Amino acid sequence: xxxxxxxxxxxxxxxxxxxxxxxxxxxxxxxxxxxxxxxxxxxxxxxxxxxxxxxxxxxxxxxxxxxxxxxxxxxxxxxxxxxxxxxxxxxxxxxxxxxxxxxxxxxxxxxxxxxxxxxxxxxxxxxxxxxxxxxxxxxxxxxxxxxxxxxxxxxxxxxxxxxxxxxxxxxxxxxxxxxxxxxxxxxxxxxxxxxxxxxxxxxxxxxxxxxxxxxxxxxxxxxxxxxxxxxxxxxxxxxxxxxxxxxxxxxxxxxxxxxxxxxxxxxxxxxxxxxxxxxxxxxxxxxxxxxxxxxxxxxxxxxxxxxxxxxxxxxxxxxxxxxxxxxxxxxxxxxxxxxxxxxxxxxxxxxxxxxxxxxxxxxxxxxxxxxxxxxxxxxxxxxxxxxxxxxx
Numbered sequence: 001x002x003x004x005x006x007x008x009x010x011x012x013x014x015x016x017x018x019x020x021x022x023x024x025x026x027x028x029x030x031x032x033x034x035x036x037x038x039x040x041x042x043x044x045x046x047x048x049x050x051x052x053x054x055x056x057x058x059x060x061x062x063x064x065x066x067x068x069x070x071x072x073x074x075x076x077x078x079x080x081x082x083x084x085x086x087x088x089x090x091x092x093x094x095x096x097x098x099x100x101x102x103x104x105x106x107x108x109x110x111x112x113x114x115x116x117x118x119x120x121x122x123x124x125x126x127x128x129x130x131x132x133x134x135x136x137x138x139x140x141x142x143x144x145x146x147x148x149x150x151x152x153x154x155x156x157x158x159x160x161x162x163x164x165x166x167x168x169x170x171x172x173x174x175x176x177x178x179x180x181x182x183x184x185x186x187x188x189x190x191x192x193x194x195x196x197x198x199x200x201x202x203x204x205x206x207x208x209x210x211x212x213x214x215x216x217x218x219x220x221x222x223x224x225x226x227x228x229x230x231x232x233x234x235x236x237x238x239x240x241x242x243x244x245x246x247x248x249x250x251x252x253x254x255x256x257x258x259x260x261x262x263x264x265x266x267x268x269x270x271x272x273x274x275x276x277x278x279x280x281x282x283x284x285x286x287x288x289x290x291x292x293x294x295x296x297x298x299x300x301x302x303x304x305x306x307x308x309x310x311x312x313x314x315x316x317x318x319x320x321x322x323x324x325x326x327x328x329x330x331x332x333x334x335x336x337x338x339x340x341x342x343x344x345x346x347x348x349x350x351x352x353x354x355x356x357x358x359x360x361x362x363x364x365x366x367x368x369x370x371x372x373x374x375x376x377x378x379x380x381x382x383x384x385x386x387x388x389x390x391x392x
Contacts, residue, residue: 002027002034002373003089003104005097009038009052011267012065014211015293016117019154019176020092024050026366037081037097039069053080055096062127062242069096086110088373092117094144102147111380113373114148115174116162119312122215122288142166150376154291157315161290174369176293177362180273180300181355193278197234204233204341207279207303209272212241212262215288217308219250220330224285226254227334231341235260235283236275276301280347281324281340285333289313295323299354304347306336320346322354 004027006020020036027034028050035050039057046052056074057067071077081104089105090113091098098114105112120141124134142165145151151167152174153159159171199205206225210216218237225235237247237260244262251260266272276282282298282305292313295305299322307314309325317323326336340347 001084001086002031003037003084003086003101004034004092005037005089005101006092007039007069007095007097008066008093009036009041011044012041012067013265013267015176015289015291016092018179018293019115019117022177022179022362023090023366023369024048026363027370030366030370035084037100039067039096041065041067053077055100057096064240064242071096071100088113088377090115090373091148094120094141098144102144105149111149111376112147113150113152113376114145115152115154116145116158116171117154117290119161119288119290121165126215138165145169149380150372155312155315157312158290161312172372174372175360175365176291176296177360177365178293178296178300179269179362180276180297181359181361186277186302189274190277193274196274197236197278199234199278200232202232204231204280205278206233206235206281206283206337207238207275207298208236208283209238209275209294209297210284210286210289210292212237212239212244212247213288214243214246216286217288218243218247220333221283221285222247222250222254222256222260223330224283224333224337225256225260227331228338228341229255229259231338233259233341236279237262238264238266238272238275240265272297273301276303279303280344281306281337283337284313285328286313287311287328291315296359299323299351299357300359302348302351302355304350304354306333306340308333316358320350322350322357324350 004020004024008017010017010021024034024036036052038054040054055069055071055077057069060066060068086108088111089101091101092115121138124137128134145167146169150172152172154176156173248262276298282303284295284305285308290312298305304323306324307317308328314325319325324336326332
């Protein structure tokens with residue numbers, strides 16, 4: 001069995017959660033021999049076609065809906081997990097689920113892959129005022145990745161963050177995919193959703209999807225929007241997080257209440273698809289993210305993103321080719337938006353190019369993932385494994 005381990009899983013929605021879900025979905029369709037291991041979430045009834053093993057957890061203060069997991073003390077969970085025979089485990093997080101994956105890999109003498117998704121130091125620094133403790137925690141994170149058989153990153157620029165943290169080993173770049181690439185009736189959907197949102201023909205639609213946390217530069221984004229208040233637009237924020245209340249108050253104080261709308265978390269993927277399709281621009285000024293899945297999702301619906309030049313997120317973007325880049329000031333960001341609203345044809349052309357250039361399907365990505373799994377199993381076991389792909 002292939003085991004996918006992560007500290008969150010739907011209904012908790014973020015890029016790593018969705019990555020784990022799509023790995024599980026496509027591996028299950030292709031080989032039918034996969035499971036997910038993750039902390040429990042309240043009132044969740046798993047109905048996927050593959051097994052999900054959840055262990056005890058408690059809420060993380062100030063980071064709703066994320067949770068601390070405690071697999072060591074959950075004895076019923078241990079009885080379940082100890083009965084499983086794994087051939088490879090893949091950890092998408094270095095904390096409770098990653099530590100569990102590491103123990104299973106050692107006890108069953110199987111390979112461990114660990115993907116580095118997030119800038120953990122920024123999370124630690126926000127929550128912990130003690131620099132020595134932050135550095136200690138980062139050393140533990142790097143020790144985890146150094147113990148893995150392979151370390152994967154979702155795009156090449158993420159390597160720089162790992163090196164800054166002190167990691168000296170080899171990395172493999174494995175792209176993220178998206179689950180919106182198969183949509184063909186884009187423009188009817190776009191018109192339908194814009195009508196439902198009461199967007200007039202002369203209004204532009206801007207969109208942000210992600211956690212509502214200050215690290216994602218959302219104060220910067222609202223300040224940027226305040227510089228273009230004369231432009232007819234509607235801006236939709238989708239997601240939740242500790243900064244939601246603060247952002248709503250700031251929006252009101254900047255005079256944006258009639259233009260900016262906070263829609264909360266949207267877990268229904270078809271509803272989210274509609275927002276992407278309706279948008280003219282996806283606004284993502286984050287310096288915090290490594291390889292944001294949302295930029296690829298927007299591209300799949302032909303919506304180009306506006307990012308900060310030089311950010312890790314912007315590595316896959318060439319300005320005015322498959323997205324747009326600006327300097328890291330609210331006025332520069334606002335000026336870029338102003339220029340683009342004066343050139344709707346350019347926005348459309350760049351959105352089309354983004355859909356061709358950076359929006360790989362999860363099915364295609366998981367084909368590559370599976371090949372790499374099998375290669376690592378063969379290298380570490382010396383035995384040819386005969387897994388047959390199921391017909392789709």
